Amino acid sequence: APTTDALEDDLIARNVLPAAAYDIPLCLQDRRLNPDGTLFFDHFDHNGTLGNIWVVNGNAQPFLKVQRRKYRFRILNGCNARFLEVKLSTGQPFTRLGKDSWLYPQAIEQSTMLLSSGQRADVVVDFTDAPNEVFLQNILAQTDGRKPQGSIDNPVHLDVPVPFLKFIVEGERQPDSATVTVGTALRPHHPISPSEAKVTRVFEFHRRNGAWQINQQFYNPHLANATPTLGSVERWICRNGSGGWWHPIHMHLESHQIISYNGRQPALHDRFKSDLHILDGNSEVQLLMRFRTFKGPYVFHCHNVEHEDMRMMFTFDPRITPTTSPQPIQASYP
Ligand SMILES: [Cu+2]
Incomplete structure (x- = not known):
């Protein structure tokens, strides 16, 4: 289970943040296989190895059945060298709770999120009014380990997004969904001067x-x-x-x-x-x-x-x- 403290326990106990059953880590990786099925790695490519198989928590072409409620996802870019710009196929924005290991002072909204290798995004996705199928996609083009295509202000997006994870949305709207929305207070921030x-x-x-x-x-x-x-x-x-x-x-x-x-x-x-x-x-x-x-x-x-x-x-x-x-x-x- 993820580590929490009294403040976060309280947010969960008051149903501001989703409970543990609706709080799921997602490690996104690109991997490449040798013909015998072992993992490919090029020891001489010092720019960084890219893969062409998209895995979440080690599984290719994964799906996750979800209810019509809010879920919390701890998204990690676990690639060696690939930058990801993640987006939901519905265009619905993420309600972002935090970056790396820390909650924000209040939840913010991001329609897409650029994540480098090792970066984490703590987000809430609301499936209450979602269609029966939603994909978590990567939309950023990158063809070698140096960097993505384009610039950080003007990135090149894929013509066909990569469908990392398929959510299968089932059942009726759940009445006890967590209450967090954009602007909800989370952890007070104390800026260093x-x-x-x-x-x-x-x-x-x-x-x-x-x-x-x-x-x-x-x-x-x-x-x-x-x-x-x-x-x-x-x-x-x-x-x-x-x-x-x-x-x-x-x-x-x-x-x-x-x-x-x-x-x-x-x-x-x-x-x-x-x-x-x-x-x-x-x-x-x-x-x-x-x-x-x-x-x-x-x-x-x-x-x-x-x-x-x-x-x-x-x-x-x-x-x-x-x-x-x-x-x-x-x-x-x-
Ligand atoms: Cu570097």
Whole structure:
């Protein structure tokens, strides 16, 4: 069962959010098979492997029988390298509850959702007035591991969407459906003030010798590239130095709060807590991160799995006392 706390338990107990029976994780993946049925993987494709078989929770051509009520879906892009833009075949928008591991302050509406490898969308879909068949689709065109076709502001959509999952909608309207709608209050958000950040670090993500680097360095498991002080806030500036590849950047340990994307306010769905943000071509994301809890070491990395494997990863290692960076990683765990 998903992890909850008192606040979320209360939302479920008051039937604001759907109960556990109507709360379903959906891991979306593209996979490719060898002629003998084993999983295909190209060890020499460092852009990232794409698949041509669409699976949800490991099943190809899946269906899910649902009642005429609201369901909560925890959608994960589990692909190695493929970006997904998910959409319902009816055009009905999603009521989005949160991003990655965190609820939003209030539910928002999104007609489609762009998700990189590793990103999660916590959504509610209302099947109360749905037709008997609804598909969860991917509409984004992508032909190699580098990036989707088009740009983030002007994506290329598939002529024929990929039907990832078929919902078979059955029965009469259920009277006890959850009450959440767009605007429903969820978890209060406490923004970190940019003035709290005393340290700024810049990380540039780029390609070198057919592999992947951050600040001209490959991943080194012995090196703490950044050593924030426990309890402090830092401003991290993440830049994609190229237009040819997109990098979804995943930070372990803590949430971060995106304060700007290419100098602008981020889109509503990116304004709260994240642990994974998309660096599309030549983009810059500024974020704030408060190191509240544990000493390190932890990592951050590109979540395109082949980029990560080919060393686009850094270690951050929160310390109790202020420490210059880089440092050897600390020897003992807390
Ligand atoms: Cu990458």
